[in-house]
Structure formats: structure tokens, C-alpha cells
Amino acid sequence: MTTTTLPTELLLRFVAIVGEKNALREQSDLEPHLVENRGLYHGASPLLLRPGTTEEVAAIMRLASDTGTAIVPQTGNTGLVGGQTPRSGASDVILSLERMNRVRDIDPVANVIVVDGGCILDEVHKAAEKVERMFPLSLGSQGSCRIGGNLATNAGGTAVLAYGNMRQLCLGLEVVLPTGEIWDGLRRLKKDNTGYDLRDLFIGSEGTLGIITGAVLKLFPKPLGHQVAFAGLDSPADALKLFERASTLCGTALTGFELMPRIGIEFTTRHIPGVRDPLEAPHPWYALIDISTSDSAETAQTMIETLLEQGFEAGVLQDAVIASSESQRQALWHMRESMSDAQKPEGGSIKHDVSVPVSHIPDFMEAAEKGVLNAIPGARICAFGHLGDGNIHYNISQPVGADKTAFIARWREINEIVHGIVLNFGGSISAEHGIGQLKRDELAAIRPAIELDLMRRIKTAFDPAGIMNPGKVVTV
Amino acid sequence: MTTTTLPTELLLRFVAIVGEKNALREQSDLEPHLVENRGLYHGASPLLLRPGTTEEVAAIMRLASDTGTAIVPQTGNTGLVGGQTPRSGASDVILSLERMNRVRDIDPVANVIVVDGGCILDEVHKAAEKVERMFPLSLGSQGSCRIGGNLATNAGGTAVLAYGNMRQLCLGLEVVLPTGEIWDGLRRLKKDNTGYDLRDLFIGSEGTLGIITGAVLKLFPKPLGHQVAFAGLDSPADALKLFERASTLCGTALTGFELMPRIGIEFTTRHIPGVRDPLEAPHPWYALIDISTSDSAETAQTMIETLLEQGFEAGVLQDAVIASSESQRQALWHMRESMSDAQKPEGGSIKHDVSVPVSHIPDFMEAAEKGVLNAIPGARICAFGHLGDGNIHYNISQPVGADKTAFIARWREINEIVHGIVLNFGGSISAEHGIGQLKRDELAAIRPAIELDLMRRIKTAFDPAGIMNPGKVVTV
Numbered sequence: 001m002t003t004t005t006l007p008t009e010l011l012l013r014f015v016a017i018v019g020e021k022n023a024l025r026e027q028s029d030l031e032p033h034l035v036e037n038r039g040l041y042h043g044a045s046p047l048l049l050r051p052g053t054t055e056e057v058a059a060i061m062r063l064a065s066d067t068g069t070a071i072v073p074q075t076g077n078t079g080l081v082g083g084q085t086p087r088s089g090a091s092d093v094i095l096s097l098e099r100m101n102r103v104r105d106i107d108p109v110a111n112v113i114v115v116d117g118g119c120i121l122d123e124v125h126k127a128a129e130k131v132e133r134m135f136p137l138s139l140g141s142q143g144s145c146r147i148g149g150n151l152a153t154n155a156g157g158t159a160v161l162a163y164g165n166m167r168q169l170c171l172g173l174e175v176v177l178p179t180g181e182i183w184d185g186l187r188r189l190k191k192d193n194t195g196y197d198l199r200d201l202f203i204g205s206e207g208t209l210g211i212i213t214g215a216v217l218k219l220f221p222k223p224l225g226h227q228v229a230f231a232g233l234d235s236p237a238d239a240l241k242l243f244e245r246a247s248t249l250c251g252t253a254l255t256g257f258e259l260m261p262r263i264g265i266e267f268t269t270r271h272i273p274g275v276r277d278p279l280e281a282p283h284p285w286y287a288l289i290d291i292s293t294s295d296s297a298e299t300a301q302t303m304i305e306t307l308l309e310q311g312f313e314a315g316v317l318q319d320a321v322i323a324s325s326e327s328q329r330q331a332l333w334h335m336r337e338s339m340s341d342a343q344k345p346e347g348g349s350i351k352h353d354v355s356v357p358v359s360h361i362p363d364f365m366e367a368a369e370k371g372v373l374n375a376i377p378g379a380r381i382c383a384f385g386h387l388g389d390g391n392i393h394y395n396i397s398q399p400v401g402a403d404k405t406a407f408i409a410r411w412r413e414i415n416e417i418v419h420g421i422v423l424n425f426g427g428s429i430s431a432e433h434g435i436g437q438l439k440r441d442e443l444a445a446i447r448p449a450i451e452l453d454l455m456r457r458i459k460t461a462f463d464p465a466g467i468m469n470p471g472k473v474v475t476v
Numbered sequence: 477m478t479t480t481t482l483p484t485e486l487l488l489r490f491v492a493i494v495g496e497k498n499a500l501r502e503q504s505d506l507e508p509h510l511v512e513n514r515g516l517y518h519g520a521s522p523l524l525l526r527p528g529t530t531e532e533v534a535a536i537m538r539l540a541s542d543t544g545t546a547i548v549p550q551t552g553n554t555g556l557v558g559g560q561t562p563r564s565g566a567s568d569v570i571l572s573l574e575r576m577n578r579v580r581d582i583d584p585v586a587n588v589i590v591v592d593g594g595c596i597l598d599e600v601h602k603a604a605e606k607v608e609r610m611f612p613l614s615l616g617s618q619g620s621c622r623i624g625g626n627l628a629t630n631a632g633g634t635a636v637l638a639y640g641n642m643r644q645l646c647l648g649l650e651v652v653l654p655t656g657e658i659w660d661g662l663r664r665l666k667k668d669n670t671g672y673d674l675r676d677l678f679i680g681s682e683g684t685l686g687i688i689t690g691a692v693l694k695l696f697p698k699p700l701g702h703q704v705a706f707a708g709l710d711s712p713a714d715a716l717k718l719f720e721r722a723s724t725l726c727g728t729a730l731t732g733f734e735l736m737p738r739i740g741i742e743f744t745t746r747h748i749p750g751v752r753d754p755l756e757a758p759h760p761w762y763a764l765i766d767i768s769t770s771d772s773a774e775t776a777q778t779m780i781e782t783l784l785e786q787g788f789e790a791g792v793l794q795d796a797v798i799a800s801s802e803s804q805r806q807a808l809w810h811m812r813e814s815m816s817d818a819q820k821p822e823g824g825s826i827k828h829d830v831s832v833p834v835s836h837i838p839d840f841m842e843a844a845e846k847g848v849l850n851a852i853p854g855a856r857i858c859a860f861g862h863l864g865d866g867n868i869h870y871n872i873s874q875p876v877g878a879d880k881t882a883f884i885a886r887w888r889e890i891n892e893i894v895h896g897i898v899l900n901f902g903g904s905i906s907a908e909h910g911i912g913q914l915k916r917d918e919l920a921a922i923r924p925a926i927e928l929d930l931m932r933r934i935k936t937a938f939d940p941a942g943i944m945n946p947g948k949v950v951t952v
Contacts, residue, residue, distance in 0.1 A: 107833075107835060109716075109720065109834070109835040110833045110834050110835040110836075111723075111834075112833070153669065154669050154673075156667055156669075160666075160667065162728075165667065165669075167673075167676075168644070177926070177930075181926045182926070183924070183926050183927060183930070184924060185927070187902065187904070188833040188902060189831050189832070189833065189866060189902075189903065189904050189907070190636070190831065190834070190865045190866055190867070191632055191636065191641065191831045191862075191865045191866065191867045191904065191907040191908055192831060192904035192906075192907060193629065193630050193632075193641075193680055193904075193906050193907065193908050193909065193910045193911070194904055194905060194906045194910075194911055194915070194919055194923075195680075195911060195919060195923070195927070195931055195949060195950065196677060196680070196681055196685075196930075196931045196934055196949075196950075197643070197673075197676045197677055197679065197680050197681075198927065198930055198931075200643075200673045200676035200677070201672060201673055201676070201677055203673065204669055204671075204672070204673055205672055205673075209672075220727075221723065221724040221727065223727075240585075244585065247587075247697065248697040248770065249770065249771055250770065250771060251696075251697065251699075251728070251729075251769070251770030251771070252638075252727070252728040252770075253727075253770075253771070293727070294724065294725065294726065294727030294728075294729075295725055295726060295727070295729070295775070295778075295779055295782075299771070299775060302771075303771055306771075355665050355666065355667045355668060356665070357583075357586045357588070357664040357665065358585070358586050358587075358666070359583060359585040359586040360586075386667075389666045389667045390665060390666055390667065391666070391667045426663065426664060426665075427665065428663070428665050428667070428668035428669075428670055429670060430668075430669050430670045431665070431667040431668060431669065432667055432669050433669065434669045434670075435669070435670060435671060439670075443670055443671060447670075447671070448659070448660065450653070450657045450658070450659050451659060451661070451671070451674065454653075454659070454672075454674055454937075454938070455671055455672045455674075457937035457938065458672055458934065458937060459672075460937070461930075461933035461934060461936070461937045462930070462933070473671060473672075474671065474672075
């Protein structure tokens with residue numbers, strides 16, 4: 001890490017916008033904002049600003065634009081690709097939205113909530129709950145991640161199957177542009193065909209086109225019925241067949257369909273306190289099936305029972321259990337959500353966040369396993385995730401007794417193997433985590449020149465000074 | 477209309493790309509392509525080209541780009557805002573996708589269909605039907621409108637409530653850029669966070685940023701249960717209350733909720749053969765409620781009965797009938813879909829396609845009625861549409877016995893009144909039809925300067941020569 005500086009006079013002009021107490025300058029105060037969750041990146045910054053209003057954000061961006069100062073927007077700092085981390089060896093100023101954390105308005109009749117970009121996801125859940133509504137985005141980091149970041153990365157999570165990503169959950173945005181201008185696109189409309197879709201351009205652009213300071217999000221009625229089942233399966237092919245049945249039977253009442261391997265159950269039962277194998281005998285694969293119904297509790301129960309019955313009859317599932325209480329349902333989800341953490345005590349883990357068309361999941365799993373084991377015999381593949389979305393977190397734990405550092409050193413090589421197979425199936429090398437710094441060069445290598453060119457043209461059109469989260473997603 | 481020409485040498489170069497028989501030059505052949513459905517625009521063009529492949533489209537665009545020739549993409553020519561009509565007094569070349577009408581691939585396991593941009597919507601319905609699937613976009617013009625145009629205008633229709641607009645129904649695109657380059661974005665992925673959302677930028681850009689030559693669309697399981705009810709109501713406020721109940725009770729099984737006024741029922745029973753008032757006594761307002769369930773036929777029946785029961789108990793509906801057969805269901809929908817046609821024999825009609833947040837519908841209806849009747853006493857307001865989407869086709873028939881020409885001459889004045897009220901409620905002046913030529917200047921007048929500026933920057937970045945459907949949506 002290189003220590004970086006900013007001319008004192010300029011630094012003080014930035015500080016003056018938010019006031020001394022909302023400007024961090026000590027490296028010890030800045031430190032937590034310079035590293036991301038997995039420790040893959042350690043950036044440098046001379047200054048962190050915590051504006052309290054959209055106007056203050058705009059003033060910061062005007063000054064940055066005038067002076068060519070790079071700005072890195074940061075919300076909950078929970079991103080997994082280094083998108084929110086300042087560059088190393090530069091003097092990026094961090095703009096944190098943590099003080100802009102208000103619920104601006106909530107309307108349970110129109111089913112919308114309007115929030116600041118720095119509002120914590122869990123606070124949105126709670127605000128919705130208070131008016132008997134539900135906001136469906138559900139993530140492991142929901143206690144600390146913030147809406148601006150969720151939108152900037154088009155966050156996914158476990159409820160995408162029925163409700164979609166953040167893109168589908170957002171009606172309108174307020175964005176401060178790199179030039180410091182404010183775009184008020186806080187519309188609450190379900191239908192609006194008036195010009196280019198600026199909203200969806202900002203969503204998923206990872207803070208490189210502007211700073212999302214406010215958003216109108218959709219709310220939903222709280223489901224009356226909720227059932228969760230855990231099924232033991234022979235193969236991903238059987239999981240796919242079961243998913244197809246579930247999809248046909250339940251339609252959008254199917255709110256989750258997660259795939260897990262035996263080794264994931266072993267890791268979680270071994271390392272996560274309180275987790276027990278829900279089934280008596282071991283199975284090579286498992287599915288967690290989540291059904292939510294809005295008309296009645298009985299519908300969900302009938303659905304889950306019918307699905308399992310059909311699954312047994314068709315021979316696509318070997319054993320299954322239905323959670324009989326809310327605490328049992330939570331325990332099943334806890335097991336699934338702990339799977340990544342449960343890998344840590346097992347040594348190094350090389351991770352992928354990929355998607356393929358749902359129908360290709362079994363073939364992809366087979367091909368990827370061959371490729372990885374060919375490169376690293378004994379590697380323990382713990383591939384789990386959102387089968388219903390075609391999205392697998394293809395994680396690989398080191399062989400038992402292997403050297404962790406030597407294993408992790410092969411991250412790029414293994415990425416190349418797995419991503420090569422993903423691309424053969426028409427898949428994506430980043431299903432939900434985004435590009436950031438981690439996958440920027442890889443994206444540039446796999447995408448057609450015209451696509452990168454269009455992205456660069458947009459970037460230049462929106463950020464002519466090149467100051468908005470530079471070095472992330474695409475280089476100009 | 478001014479007759480326009482193109483230098484013969486240039487014209488022959490364009491013709492050579494598609495071959496003589498796929499180039500129309502006679503004004504009598506061109507005529508049907510120069511006018512749009514409502515007769516609001518009559519453009520001019522020296523040449524219509526019918527390319528048969530994406531490569532031919534690209535060759536046309538390269539030549540157009542090199543020579544500064546304006547190109548107007550056209551598919552089914554069913555648009556309602558003049559977006560597909562060549563300009564008057566210019567020499568725009570029409571590029572028709574009508575020969576590119578193939579279904580390229582269909583995968584009922586992954587629930588996707590890949591089609592040419594010129595594929596007719598009804599052909600997509602039929603192809604889906606053949607593999608026991610359903611493509612939900614449903615429009616009055618589905619026998620002639622084509623997918624490229626549906627995507628270019630982000631088409632809506634009657635199934636948006638449960639399935640969304642075209643934007644929500646599309647996974648990937650193939651686009652020929654104004655420069656003649658081809659962007660292959662034909663991805664089939666449900667989740668893909670790799671860079672800027674080019675797909676959604678092209679969708680809804682009305683052919684001003686590129687030509688959509690191919691698309692990957694989502695398919696859905698065919699519903700097992702389908703119920704349609706027709707209810708007599710006292711007011712839009714009661715309709716809103718009934719919608720809220722329906723929404724909570726049915727969730728995404730609520731596939732349609734249409735509002736209609738008494739005068740609309742009078743017009744349809746008077747002018748559309750075979751249409752009869754489904755209820756014994758007249759009511760000021762009506763709702764058409766459509767429920768589709770994927771688990772069983774019984775669920776739909778229970779839902780519709782429970783909803784009407786609850787509605788009666790709460791006093792929000794006065795009378796109701798449930799269609800008892802498929803033909804009765806079709807008859808109810810036919811009445812709703814004929815409402816615009818049924819206005820024609822009643823004289824001139826000034827039309828609006830607006831949306832407001834759903835909870836504001838009753839207040840909007842009241843304010844708009846006051847405004848319109850104040851300007852034109854005796855005007856007959858036939859406002860109907862997709863209440864569940866907040867989208868009302870606010871149509872106004874002339875007073876009985878008034879002069880049609882004099883009435884239609886007040887189109888702009890009445891637009892201003894209605895749109896002013898719409899904007900007061902945070903609404904949209906074009907909920908589903910788009911901007912085209914009709915609303916371009918009005919959009920420029922109501923939108924903040926920064927938003928128009930961002931649209932212009934995108935337009936210039938994608939179409940530096942300014943040849944792609946010029947004069948539509950936004951002027952540079």
C-alpha cells in the first residue's frame with residue numbers, strides 16, 4: 001500500500017462541505033474503509049467524507065469534478081469484488097453515505113417505500129413490517145449492507161426466484177452525477193415509457209456513473225403461508241427435475257430453490273454451532289425448497305406436500321422433511337446461509353459466482369468438477385446456490401492437508417478453468433456480485449469489443465472528467 | 477407531404493444489399509408504411525428495404541452511416557406515437573424487419589424462446605403453446621405487431637400486472653448499431669451482473685439507438701386455473717379498495733384488474749356486435765378481474781369467490797358475475813378490448829395514455845374530469861384501463877352533436893390540461909405507448925434539463941452520425 005496525499009488546501013475545501021466531524025483523516029479511522037470483506041484488496045485514501053444530504057453529495061462532486069479528484073462511493077462496504085475499495089497507490093476520496101440513512105416515505109396502499117441511499121437493508125425490512133408489508137431482498141449481509149450499494153451492484157440473494165434482483169424491486173432513483181448535478185428520478189410508477197431507461201443504467205453500474213442517494217422501492221403483501229422443505233437427492237439432474245415440477249406447480253409461490261452438496265452439509269454440521277443434518281441417511285445432493293403463498297396458509301402446505309409426493313413418485317427425490325415450525329424453517333435457511341462461513345475452518349477456498357441457463361446446470365456441474373479435479377486432485381468442491389436462478393456459488397476448498405497459500409495462489413488459474421466452462425454454456429462470470437476490480441480485466445478479455453466500446457462511450461458521456469470510482473468495471 | 481429523393485447511385489447501393497425484390501420504390505407500395513394507425517402522421521420515404529438477415533441489416537446501417545442517410549426501423553407499424561413513421565419532408569429510408577420473422581430456438585426446460593426482431597407476437601404465442609408454455613404479452617394488435625417493435629417501445633398490455641412489460645419479459649438482445657456493428661447480447665441468463673445494462677437501454681429507446689434484430693424472451697408454465705369476474709361499482713375509490721383486496725388475496729395470481737366506466741359499457745353494447753351488459757342494473761363503474769393459478773383450477777375458483785364475497789361484505793362492490801366458461805371469459809375481455817373501437821362511431825376522441833401511482837387513481841379521475849368538463853362542457857369521458865398498473869387510457873369522446881373537426885382541433889389544449897393534472901400526481905404522460913414524434917416536444921418541456929441532457933449524451937455516443945430514427949424521442 002502506498003500512502004497517498006491530497007493538497008492540503010483542496011482537502012480542507014472538501015472537509016468544509018461536510019464539517020470537521022464528518023470528515024475522517026486519520027489512517028486508523030480510515031482503515032476499516034480501505035479493506036473489503038474477503039481481504040482481497042487493500043486500498044489507500046487520504047480522506048473519507050460523510051455528507052448528510054443530497055446537496056452535500058452534489059457539492060462534493062462539483063468540487064471533485066472541478067479539481068479532477070477521484071471519488072469512491074461507499075455504503076455498507078460489504079461488496080465482494082473490490083468495487084467499494086479505493087485504489088492502491090492513488091488518492092481516492094471515499095464518499096460514505098452512512099449518515100444518509102432515513103426512510104423518507106412509506107405508502108402501504110401504493111406499496112412503495114422511499115429511502116436514502118445509505119439506509120441499511122434491515123431497516124427497510126423493519127419499516128415495511130410496521131405497515132404489514134414485506135421488502136423481499138434477502139442477503140447474508142442485510143444487517144450492514146445499504147440500499148445505495150444494493151442498487152449499485154444490482155444485488156440478488158435468496159428471494160430472486162419470485163421477486164427478482166434489486167433492478168426489479170426499484171421504481172425510481174435519485175442520483176448525483178459525477179458533475180455534481182442531481183437527477184431526480186424518484187418516480188413511483190409501475191408503467192412509464194417516457195425516454196431512455198436511465199434508472200436501469202445506474203442500477204448495476206457499481207458507482208461508476210453516479211452516486212445513488214435515494215430510491216423508490218416496491219413493497220409486497222406479507223405472505224400468509226410459508227413452508228420450507230429439505231430434500232435428499234441423487235444428482236443435480238434430479239434437482240433440476242424437481243425444480244421444474246416445483247416451478248410448474250407453484251408458479252411465483254416458489255420463493256426459493258437452493259442446491260447444496262453433501263460436503264456442504266458436512267462442513268456446516270461440523271463447524272456451525274447448532275446445525276444438524278435434517279435427514280437420517282446421507283445423500284449426494286440436497287435441495288432447500290421455500291414456498292410462500294398470499295391467499296392462505298393452507299395453499300402453501302398443500303403445495304409443498306403435493307410437490308414432495310410427486311417428487312417421490314417420479315423418483316427424483318430420495319428423502320425429505322418439511323419444517324414444522326418457524327424456528328425449524330429458520331434453522332434450514334441458517335444451514336444454507338452458513339455454508340460459505342463453514343468452509344473457512346477447512347482451509348483456503350477459491351470462489352466463483354457464476355450462472356448458466358438453468359437447464360444446463362447438471363452438465364455444467366459435471367464439466368466443472370472434471371476440470372477442477374484434473375487441475376487439483378483432491379480439491380473439495382462445495383458448489384451450492386440458487387439453482388432456480390441458474391446461479392451457483394462454485395466454491396472450492398483446498399485438499400485436506402494442502403498448503404493454504406499455495407492453493408490460494410492458483411485462484412486465477414482455477415478461475416480460468418471454471419469460467420471457461422461457464423462461457424461454453426453461455427453463462428456469466430458474475431451472476432450477482434458484479435465486476436468491481438476483481439473481474440474487470442477478465443470481463444474485458446471475454447466480452448466482444450463492441451460491448452466494451454459501448455460501455456466506455458457511456459462512461460465517458462456521464463463522467464467526462466473520469467473521477468467517478470475510477471478503475472472499476474471498465475477502464476476508459 | 478413533401479416528395480423526397482435520394483441520389484440514384486446511393487439508392488441503388490442500398491437496393492443491392494437486399495436485392496431488387498426486397499426493395500420497394502413505388503410510392504403506391506410505400507404508402508401503407510408512411511402512415512400510422514391513427515392517421516396522426518403521414519411521412520415521406522423514397523425507399524423501403526426488407527433485409528433477410530442480421531448481416532444485411534448491418535450492411536444497410538454501415539452504408540447509411542457512411543453516407544449520412546437517415547434510417548427508420550419499422551416492424552408491425554402498429555405504434556401509436558409516430559415512432560415508426562418516417563419524417564415528413566425528409567428522405568428517410570424505411571428498414572422493415574418483416575422478412576426476419578423466424579423462431580430461432582425454443583427451450584421449454586429453460587423456459588426461453590429466441591426469435592427474430594420481425595417475429596409476429598401471435599407467432600410467439602403459438603410457438604410457446606406448442607411446447608405447453610405461455611408467453612404473456614397480450615395486446616390488441618398481437619396479430620400484426622412484431623417483437624422488435626414490442627421491445628423498442630417496451631410494450632405493456634393487459635398482463636403487465638402479473639408478468640410485467642416487455643422489459644421484464646426479455647433476457648437478451650441482438651442489436652445492430654447505427655454504425656453497422658452487431659452487438660450479440662443474446663444471453664439466456666436470469667442473473668448476470670457483468671457491466672452496464674445495455675439491454676434495458678435499447679428496450680424502450682424506440683429505434684433511436686439501434687435496431688433490435690433478435691431477442692431471448694421468457695416463457696412461463698401455462699396456468700391451470702383461470703377465472704374472470706365482472707363487477708359493478710360505485711366509484712374508482714371502491715375499485716381501488718377492491719384492487720387492494722385482490723392484490724393481497726391473490727398475489728401474482730391476479731393477472732388483470734381493469735377499470736371501465738358506464739359510458740364505455742354503453743358504447744360497446746351499442747356498437748360492438750354481440751356485446752351485452754353482463755349485469756342487470758347499470759353501475760357508474762366496473763372492474764374486470766382476471767385470476768390465473770398455476771397449482772390447480774380450484775385455487776382460482778376459491779380465490780375469485782372469496783374476493784367477491786369480501787368485496788360485498790366490505791360494501792365496495794354492488795353486483796358481480798363470474799364467467800362460467802372459456803367463451804364467457806373471452807366475451808368479457810372482448811368487451812374491454814373493444815372499448816377504444818366502440819368510441820369511433822360516437823365521433824371524435826381525444827386520447828391520453830397516462831399513469832399515476834395506483835393509490836392516486838381516484839383523486840386523479842376526479843381532478844381530470846373537472847378539468848376536462850370545465851374546458852368542454854358535455855365532453856363524454858371514457859376513461860378505462862389497467863387500474864392495477866395505475867395506467868388509464870383517458871379518452872374523451874366529443875359532446876353529442878358537436879363538430880368533430882373543431883373538437884379534435886382542441887387535442888393539444890386538452891392534453892395540456894390532463895397531463896398537467898397527471899404531473900401534479902407524479903404521473904407519466906406516456907405509460908405504455910412511448911414518445912415517438914407525438915410527445916417529443918412535450919417530454920422536453922416537462923423533464924428536468926439534466927435528464928434530457930443525459931439522454932442526448934447517450935444518443936450522441938451511440939449514434940454519432942445522427943441517422944438512427946432521427947426526430948423521435950429526443951432531438952440532439
